[in-house]
Amino acid sequence: MQLAVRTQTSPSVDGKKPPYVIAKDLVKYYPVPGLGHRTVKSVDGVSLTIGEGEVLGLVGESGCGKSTIARLMTRLTHATNGELTIGEHDILHMEGEALRRMRRVVQLIFQDPYSALDPRMRIGQSMETPLEQHRIGTRDERNALVYQMLEEVGLDASFYDRYPSQCSGGQLQRVVIGRALLLKPSFLVCDEPTSALDASMRTQILNLLMDLKRRHGLTILMISHDLRVVRYLCDRIAVMYLGRIVEIADRDELFRAPKHPYTKALIASSMLDETGLHAPEMLLDGDLPSPLNPPDGCKFHTRCKYATERCSASEPEFSTVADEHLVRCHHWRDLG
Ligand SMILES: Nc1ncnc2c1ncn2[C@@H]1O[C@H](COP(=O)(O)OP(=O)(O)OP(=O)(O)O)[C@@H](O)[C@H]1O
Numbered sequence: 001m002q003l004a005v006r007t008q009t010s011p012s013v014d015g016k017k018p019p020y021v022i023a024k025d026l027v028k029y030y031p032v033p034g035l036g037h038r039t040v041k042s043v044d045g046v047s048l049t050i051g052e053g054e055v056l057g058l059v060g061e062s063g064c065g066k067s068t069i070a071r072l073m074t075r076l077t078h079a080t081n082g083e084l085t086i087g088e089h090d091i092l093h094m095e096g097e098a099l100r101r102m103r104r105v106v107q108l109i110f111q112d113p114y115s116a117l118d119p120r121m122r123i124g125q126s127m128e129t130p131l132e133q134h135r136i137g138t139r140d141e142r143n144a145l146v147y148q149m150l151e152e153v154g155l156d157a158s159f160y161d162r163y164p165s166q167c168s169g170g171q172l173q174r175v176v177i178g179r180a181l182l183l184k185p186s187f188l189v190c191d192e193p194t195s196a197l198d199a200s201m202r203t204q205i206l207n208l209l210m211d212l213k214r215r216h217g218l219t220i221l222m223i224s225h226d227l228r229v230v231r232y233l234c235d236r237i238a239v240m241y242l243g244r245i246v247e248i249a250d251r252d253e254l255f256r257a258p259k260h261p262y263t264k265a266l267i268a269s270s271m272l273d274e275t276g277l278h279a280p281e282m283l284l285d286g287d288l289p290s291p292l293n294p295p296d297g298c299k300f301h302t303r304c305k306y307a308t309e310r311c312s313a314s315e316p317e318f319s320t321v322a323d324e325h326l327v328r329c330h331h332w333r334d335l336g
């Protein structure tokens with residue numbers, strides 16, 4: 001059994017606390033059956049950090065690799081390459097008991113609460129099972145913890161005996177969030193936690209998450225394709241395109257001064273959703289290219305109206321726009 005490598009247990013040289021989550025060049029290639037050595041490049045060199053108690057948003061179109069990041073962070077899938085530390089744990093190389101303990105510390109909330117719960121189990125039992133699996137408390141203590149948690153997530157005691165089919169989607173998402181929190185995680189990965197819910201529920205669940213974050217000092221990765229969600233909740237936002245992060249910045253900075261043409265297009269289309277006003281020159285044309293066969297050069301050049309020969313020939317590295325604002329575009333300075 002390999003023991004988790006301890007990294008960065010002491011403050012860095014400048015006295016600042018190191019980030020709580022550090023991903024470095026994370027790669028996930030899925031082999032494709034029947035296609036020889038060809039792979040789907042779902043995540044292709046993602047580096048990011050999340051500070052303790054910070055909420056980082058991760059946005060991008062369907063298929064750009066967001067859920068794959070979530071699965072890598074929670075060790076539901078193995079990385080092809082890269083490094084990932086959460087707290088002081090080397091996540092990608094954990095095994096055995098260390099991995100089991102890590103699974104308490106890092107919790108994943110999915111989009112669909114129906115599939116996260118066993119329809120044949122009463123809510124209370126569903127919430128108690130992970131406590132049992134992690135051998136937390138006595139039977140009575142576990143029972144008390146579940147009732148307490150139901151209250152904390154805004155559900156009354158009668159939910160304990162209900163079945164999932166007797167609850168709404170919003171109520172079930174409260175159950176799922178409560179079940180995760182019972183394990184006292186420090187890092188929550190939320191993968192589109194509200195996109196299966198209707199609009200009125202959405203805000204309630206997001207507010208609940210923020211409330212719990214403050215109360216429990218959680219660090220959160222909030223994945224969404226909806227810019228309004230991340231704008232509402234996140235301290236910083238990373239924009240993903242075809243397996244890579246193309247821009248990352250403080251929330252207000254990103255919305256005030258987006259630099260990547262892709263970020264600009266995403267923001268324009270989310271405003272369009274909101275206002276119904278047209279800004280067609282800003283919107284995205286065409287589909288996301290296949291991650292089986294990503295374009296050379298800048299991954300976005302096939303859809304970018306500012307693309308030049310340089311963009312199809314070479315992939316841009318990150319440029320620093322301002323403190324903590326990075327962008328991967330050859331021409332960001334010229335785009336105004
Ligand atoms: N197990 C798998 N095997 C092969 N390819 C996969 C697998 N899981 C994901 N992919 C591919 O990896 C790419 C990224 O998928 P992922 O689910 O991470 O995207 P996403 O950004 O979460 O999309 P969405 O917004 O639709 O949830 C997609 O092209 C997807 O088809």
Ligand SMILES: [Mg+2]
Nearest residue numbers: 066067068191
């Ligand atoms: Mg997804």
